[in-house]
Amino acid sequence: MEIRELEKIASQVRRDILRMVHGVQSGHPGGALGATEYFVALYWEIMNYSLPFDMDGIGEDLFFLSNGHICAAWYSVLARRGFFPTEELATFRRLNSRLQGHPTTAEHLPGIRIASGSLGQGLSVAVGAAISKKQNNDQHIVYALLGDGELDEGQNWEAAMSAAHFKMDHLIATIDYNRVQIDGPIEKVMDLGDLWAKFHAFGWDVISLPEGNNMEAVTETLKEAKTHTGKGRPVVIIMQTEMGYGVDFMTGDYRWHGVPPDDEQLARALAQIPETLGDY
Numbered sequence: 001m002e003i004r005e006l007e008k009i010a011s012q013v014r015r016d017i018l019r020m021v022h023g024v025q026s027g028h029p030g031g032a033l034g035a036t037e038y039f040v041a042l043y044w045e046i047m048n049y050s051l052p053f054d055m056d057g058i059g060e061d062l063f064f065l066s067n068g069h070i071c072a073a074w075y076s077v078l079a080r081r082g083f084f085p086t087e088e089l090a091t092f093r094r095l096n097s098r099l100q101g102h103p104t105t106a107e108h109l110p111g112i113r114i115a116s117g118s119l120g121q122g123l124s125v126a127v128g129a130a131i132s133k134k135q136n137n138d139q140h141i142v143y144a145l146l147g148d149g150e151l152d153e154g155q156n157w158e159a160a161m162s163a164a165h166f167k168m169d170h171l172i173a174t175i176d177y178n179r180v181q182i183d184g185p186i187e188k189v190m191d192l193g194d195l196w197a198k199f200h201a202f203g204w205d206v207i208s209l210p211e212g213n214n215m216e217a218v219t220e221t222l223k224e225a226k227t228h229t230g231k232g233r234p235v236v237i238i239m240q241t242e243m244g245y246g247v248d249f250m251t252g253d254y255r256w257h258g259v260p261p262d263d264e265q266l267a268r269a270l271a272q273i274p275e276t277l278g279d280y
Contacts, residue, residue, distance in 0.1 A: 001044055003216045008276040010040045010215060014246045015273050016076035016280065020092040022266045027093060027101060030243040030256035032073035034178050038239065039077040041219040048140060051082055053110035061140045062129050064114060066122020067147030068102040075099050083110040086280040120153030122146055123173060127159050130168040141229060144173045149181030152190045163234040164203025172225045174237040180254035195238055205233045212241035246273055
């Protein structure tokens with residue numbers, strides 16, 4: 001697809017996120033808005049998958065979301081891509097909904113393979129899936145998205161070591177490096193230091209994406225990452241984004257990590273984001 005068409009989809013996804021979180025007055029809009037370009041590029045341009053959804057994922061690419069609290073963006077993309085009806089987005093976080101505040105598997109929502117939101121676990125699952133594919137001579141790619149805040153947890157670095165040790169060179173992890181987490185800037189909460197040097201030291205092939213909210217840059221970087229697979233090392237993209245991107249009063253502000261907009265804020269936000277595919 002042309003970049004401008006992907007940008008139109010991203011615009012609608014952002015409207016979906018805001019309306020979903022506002023509708024139930026609960027959720028995490030900031031990170032979801034910031035990662036929108038990644039999700040749209042992945043599902044419209046990059047990942048090889050089939051419908052109807054098959055839980056085993058044999059013979060197709062897999063995706064795992066580690067920072068599950070940004071699932072509003074993922075739900076919107078899955079619905080807009082045909083995994084389930086877009087009308088179901090209106091049930092986000094409601095009682096008995098399949099669209100819980102963190103993705104779960106108990107509700108059997110198409111597109112979801114693991115429960116996530118207990119931070120720090122997603123990379124481990126992705127490594128396990130990559131090992132399974134390798135053992136079964138399935139060369140399809142395993143993708144994972146991680147938040148920078150959850151890298152405070154040691155399990156991520158154990159997974160990073162194992163991915164390199166077992167030469168999981170069909171694994172592409174992306175770090176959503178927006179430099180903020182629920183309690184404030186990461187350098188104040190727990191400084192991550194030089195992520196590029198750390199992943200390189202752990203045996204990964206490291207790719208920089210300084211414009212994580214530029215659709216063309218995101219798409220081209222994900223395509224570039226695919227060219228790095230099959231060469232003996234797992235691949236990580238350090239994707240610099242802005243929390244709350246697309247809404248001027250949310251952009252870069254950690255306080256929007258888990259706060260829903262009120263009626264007036266929703267109207268102001270939606271006025272900045274064109275409706276392109278039709279609201280659900």
